[in-house]
Amino acid sequence: MSGKNIPSWVLSLDVEDLEFIKKFVVNSGSLKKLADIYNVSYPTVRTRVDRLIHRIEIHNEQEEENLASFIRQLAIEERISLEDAKLLIEKYKVERKE
DSSP, X not given: OOGGGSOHHHHTSOXXXXXXXXXXXXXXXXXXXXXXXXXXXXXXXXXXXHHHHHHHHHHHHHHHHHHHHHHHHHHHTTSSOHHHHHHHHHHHHHHHHO
């Protein structure tokens, strides 16, 4: 995978988060194993996973808002029709949920 194909949500994470995700995957998603590796309790690991999920969701929401704003601006500038703008935004929202 080249650098330009890396999803933007991955690029938004710091090195520690990426290392945590790597350990999570390598250990088959076992939070118990991660708790042992980091020498912390299971709830602590669960909290970290929840925070990562939240950060990724926030990033995705911001990305969606930025695209929707860009499409709306194109419609305002009459570079695309209002109907096309609505269709593009709706299609994007549907695909993001899938």
